[in-house]
Amino acid sequence: MNILTILYVIIFIILAGYTTGEYFLYAKSYSIIKKIALSYALGFGFIGIQMFILSILGIKWNYGIILTPWLIFICYFFLRNHKYSYHNLNILNKIKLFSRIEKLLLILLVSLLIFVGIESVLRPVQAWDGWDNWVFRANVFYLNKGIDNYYFSYTTDSYPLIIPLTTSLGYMSLGSIDDRSILLFYYFFYFALGLLFYSSIRNFADRKTALLFSVLLLSCQNLIRHGGRFEAGQADLAVGFYIFACVIVLLDYLKIKSTRLLLLLTVLLSIATQIKNDAIPFVLLSTCFVVYKILKEKKYKKLFYLIPLPLVILGWELFKKFNNLHPNFLFRNGIEFHIERFPIVVFNFFKEFGNIQNWNIIWIVFLFCIVIYRKHLGTYILVPIFLFFQLLFYVLIFLLLPQDPVTQINAISNKLLLHVVPLAAFTITIVAVKVFKK
Amino acid sequence: MGKRYSKILLLLLIGLWTLLAITRSLLNISKLYTEERHWISLNDEQMREKQFGEKYNFLTFVKSVIPPHSNILLFTTDGMTYYLARYFLYPTTVIWGERQYTEWGNDIVRNYSYAIFYPLTSQNISNVKTINNTNFHNIKEFRTNGELKGLIYKK
Numbered sequence: 286m287n288i289l290t291i292l293y294v295i296i297f298i299i300l301a302g303y304t305t306g307e308y309f310l311y312a313k314s315y316s317i318i319k320k321i322a323l324s325y326a327l328g329f330g331f332i333g334i335q336m337f338i339l340s341i342l343g344i345k346w347n348y349g350i351i352l353t354p355w356l357i358f359i360c361y362f363f364l365r366n367h368k369y370s371y372h373n374l375n376i377l378n379k380i381k382l383f384s385r386i387e388k389l390l391l392i393l394l395v396s397l398l399i400f401v402g403i404e405s406v407l408r409p410v411q412a413w414d415g416w417d418n419w420v421f422r423a424n425v426f427y428l429n430k431g432i433d434n435y436y437f438s439y440t441t442d443s444y445p446l447i448i449p450l451t452t453s454l455g456y457m458s459l460g461s462i463d464d465r466s467i468l469l470f471y472y473f474f475y476f477a478l479g480l481l482f483y484s485s486i487r488n489f490a491d492r493k494t495a496l497l498f499s500v501l502l503l504s505c506q507n508l509i510r511h512g513g514r515f516e517a518g519q520a521d522l523a524v525g526f527y528i529f530a531c532v533i534v535l536l537d538y539l540k541i542k543s544t545r546l547l548l549l550l551t552v553l554l555s556i557a558t559q560i561k562n563d564a565i566p567f568v569l570l571s572t573c574f575v576v577y578k579i580l581k582e583k584k585y586k587k588l589f590y591l592i593p594l595p596l597v598i599l600g601w602e603l604f605k606k607f608n609n610l611h612p613n614f615l616f617r618n619g620i621e622f623h624i625e626r627f628p629i630v631v632f633n634f635f636k637e638f639g640n641i642q643n644w645n646i647i648w649i650v651f652l653f654c655i656v657i658y659r660k661h662l663g664t665y666i667l668v669p670i671f672l673f674f675q676l677l678f679y680v681l682i683f684l685l686l687p688q689d690p691v692t693q694i695n696a697i698s699n700k701l702l703l704h705v706v707p708l709a710a711f712t713i714t715i716v717a718v719k720v721f722k723k
Numbered sequence: 724m725g726k727r728y729s730k731i732l733l734l735l736l737i738g739l740w741t742l743l744a745i746t747r748s749l750l751n752i753s754k755l756y757t758e759e760r761h762w763i764s765l766n767d768e769q770m771r772e773k774q775f776g777e778k779y780n781f782l783t784f785v786k787s788v789i790p791p792h793s794n795i796l797l798f799t800t801d802g803m804t805y806y807l808a809r810y811f812l813y814p815t816t817v818i819w820g821e822r823q824y825t826e827w828g829n830d831i832v833r834n835y836s837y838a839i840f841y842p843l844t845s846q847n848i849s850n851v852k853t854i855n856n857t858n859f860h861n862i863k864e865f866r867t868n869g870e871l872k873g874l875i876y877k878k
Contacts, residue, residue, distance in 0.1 A: 393748060400752045407759060409767050411774055413803075416810040428814055438830040439816055440809075465767060497741065504744040509751060609830075645743045650736045657729045717737060720730055 287466040288406050291455050295325075295473055298451070301355045302328030304362040310549035312541055322481035323549070325473055326530050330556030332454060333447030334597070340432040341604070347430070348457055383492070390496035394483075397503050398476055405472035405513030410464045415518025418442065420464050422449030427456035434608055443610040445559040445601065448520050468517040474526045475512025479503050481526070482707060485533045490718045498717070502710040507643040507699055520561045521700040527557040528567050529707035532671055535571055539578070539664065547590045550575065555597040562613065563704060566678035567671060568594075574667075618687045626690055630683040633691065634676065637698040644706070651709040654716040661719045662712070672708040676701070778804050781841050781873050782811045784865050788875055789815060795837040796820045796854060804841060820854070841865070841873035852876055 302324030310327070311320055332351065339346060383391065410420045425436050426449055437443070452470045456462055482502055486495035502508070510516040531553045538546040554572060557564040572594060579587045604610075638648035655669055662669070679701050683690040762770060771779045778801075785808070789795060797808050798820035808817045818831060820838065838852060838859045848871070852859045859876035866872060 393745065396752055397748055400748075400755065403755065404759075407762055408770050408774070413806070417806040421810045421813070424810075424813060438827070441826060441830070500748070501740055501744050504748045504751075506747065506751075514751075641743070645747065646736065646740050650733075650740055653733065653736060657733070713737075717733065720733060 287459050287463045288469065290458050291466045291469045294455050294458050295469060297352065297355070298328035298332060299324045300328070300359050301331060302326065304359050305331065306549070307366075308362060310545055310552065312537060312543055312546055314541070316484050316487065318480050319484035322477040322484065323530060323534075323553075325477040326527060326553060326556065329451050329470075330447055330552070330559070333451040333559065334556075336426075336450040336454070337432070337446055345430045346457065351454065351457075387493050387496055390493065390500055394479070394496060394500050394503065397500065397509075398479060401475055401503075401509055401513040402469075402472055403513070404509075404515075405468045405517045406466055407513075408465065408515075410468060410518040412516045412518045414520075415516075416464075418444065419448055419520055420452070420467065420518045422446070423453040423456060423467065424462050424464070426450060427453040427462065437608055437610050441611045443605055443613060445561060447556065447559040448523060448561075464518075468513070471511075471517040471519070471522065472513045474523045475503070475508060478508075478522070478526045478529065478707060481530060481533065482710070485711065486714050490714065494714070494718060498710060498714040501645070501647070502707060505644050505647060505706060507703055508706065511700075511703060519700070521563075521703045524557070524561045524564050524704045525707055527553060527560055527564060528671070528675070528704055529711070531557060531567070531571060532668060532708060532711075535575070536665070536667065538575075544587060544590055547575070547587060548593075551591050551593050555594045558594075558598055559601060563679075563701070567675050567704075570671065570674050620685045621687045623684050623686075626684050627680070630680050630690060630694060633694040634680070634698060634702075637702055640699070643699050644702070647706065647709055647713070648702075650713050654713050658716045658720060661716055665712070665715045668708050668712050668715070672705045672712070675705050775807060777867055777872065778807055778841075779811070780867070781865050782808055784863075784873070785839060785875060786812060786815075788863050789837050791815055793836050794818075794832060794834060795839060796823065796835045798838065798840045799842065800844070801842065836878050838876040838878075839873065840876075843872060843874065848874070 299321060303320060306320060306324055306327050311323070315323075332355075335354075336346060336351060339350065344350060380388070380391065410416050415421075422436070422440075422444075426432060429436070432446065432450075448470075452467050455467045455470060459466070479499055479502075483495050483499040486498055508522065511519060511522040531550060534546055534550045534553060538550055550571075554568045558568050572591065575591065576588070579585070637643070638652070651669075659666065659669070683694060686693065762773075765773065768783075781804075789812075791814050793815045795812075795815060795817055796819075797805055797817050799805055799808075805817070805819045816831075818833075818835070819826060823831075823833070833855060835855070835857075838854050850861045852861075857878060859878055861874055862877045863875040864871055865874070
């Protein structure tokens with residue numbers, strides 16, 4: 286029963302994201318699959334930010350205060366647009382047109398999605414970072430009906446809040462803490478990533494290729510683990526999902542140049558900064574890139590569409606300042622630059638690249654594609670650039686840590702690669718499509 | 724490397740990846756029967772016990788003794804025990820005894836009503852303990868198979 290309740294909340298989150306997206310943000314060319322995936326990203330972020338603002342205003346949370354505005358907007362949207370049904374969603378008829386291989390791949394993909402979904406709710410939270418941080422904070426905020434400032438002194442952490450805030454909405458709908466069914470929120474990042482990956486490939490490749498590479502990505506053991514099997518309850522898959530979503534929307538924006546997409550990108554980047562600090566280097570680079578493009582086009586008015594991003598970051602930074610939140614735990618003992626660590630750090634990352642247990646051979650294929658076929662990527666070269674920049678930033682962090690980095694790298698490199706693995710799989714797909722098309 | 728060989732190599736790599744992905748996906752799905760059936764029959768408490776072992780039993784014991792919303796000190800040599808205590812005992816707040824000044828400084832309220840020790844080292848065992856200039860009296864013992872594993876003291 287609890288699982289069903291959480292599923293309703295997730296559908297509500299998707300509806301909140303979908304209606305807002307359709308009204309203000311999505312391109313008309315976006316497929317319904319892509320919209321559903323992005324709607325989860327948007328709805329999850331919007332509700333988290335809403336709960337954060339309510340807390341700052343001193344308003345104790347309850348179901349009505351949080352959901353009523355959304356409910357009104359959703360009803361208004363569907364009544365105004367007369368969208369009561371989707372005739373083109375006759376999935377069974379479409380599947381009948383699939384070839385035998387496509388049907389097999391679809392079965393495998395759906396089986397993976399179902400398997401990971403079942404795994405996610407099979408056990409109470411098991412991952413260390415889950416009960417130590419992300420799920421724990423959801424418990425605290427739910428019990429306090431808002432953000433409890435003593436919490437920050439107590440836990441000495443300063444992580445962004447969207448994930449624990451939105452997931453605590455799940456507890457509110459249950460009326461109690463259930464750290465098993467709440468993991469569905471984390472599973473849905475896996476699910477939405479699959480949808481977004483498939484729909485993004487469909488823009489330039491046939492259905493068979495899109496299905497194949499979606500299966501290849503979603504069958505990575507590390508994704509399966511963070512999506513549901515033992516490691517659900519951590520934010521790293523969400524970071525990977527948001528980074529991938531931002532890159533896809535950025536690529537779409539470069540193609541279509543629509544201001545709606547620019548705003549969508551800004552909103553997704555803003556939410557990404559509040560998922561986990563690890564997303565910030567990517568956000569900075571992509572924002573610089575967008576600003577450069579706007580300045581180059583001399584369409585300065587477009588810069589206004591970027592305003593939500595500094596507002597969200599500034600809001601969070603001011604909150605940290607006023608509440609005396611502790612600095613990030615990695616740098617509490619200061620910063621020391623150890624350039625001599627560079628080979629060790631890079632070696633350990635390469636060791637993780639070769640970890641077939643976690644990644645199959647995705648990183649080997651990716652490196653092969655980059656070395657041999659980078660010229661085939663054209664404008665898509667941005668995708669591996671974002672990937673390498675993000676990894677370079679992590680390498681830099683390990684050079685700056687006062688403590689010995691090797692233990693840290695071994696413990697977290699699989700999580701760091703999770704942030705960029707969708708970009709790697711996407712790069713491979715682009716290369717494969719271009720090479721085998723000829 | 725010639726273009727043709729690169730193309731063949733890429734095809735082989737993607738083929739191998741596909742093979743691995745399909746095999747492992749099927750293996751994963753089969754785990755629903757081979758591995759997960761041992762979990763499905765358990766309730767949440769039993770699952771937590773299976774995963775966290777004696778630590779979870781100790782924390783359940785603590786929860787049954789200490790009223791919620793208490794403020795307690797936990798002396799432990801094991802980080803996992805501390806973070807599990809923080810998670811499972813909330814809204815009771817748990818401060819790590821050995822690190823209370825280095826980690827928290829003056830940011831926290833220090834009116835502890837209980838002090839708990841787990842796992843025990845030989846020097847822990849006494850009826851009265853003086854912590855932060857306050858006396859705490861032993862009120863409960865946690866034993867596994869007759870062996871003393873943890874102690875709860877009250878102010």
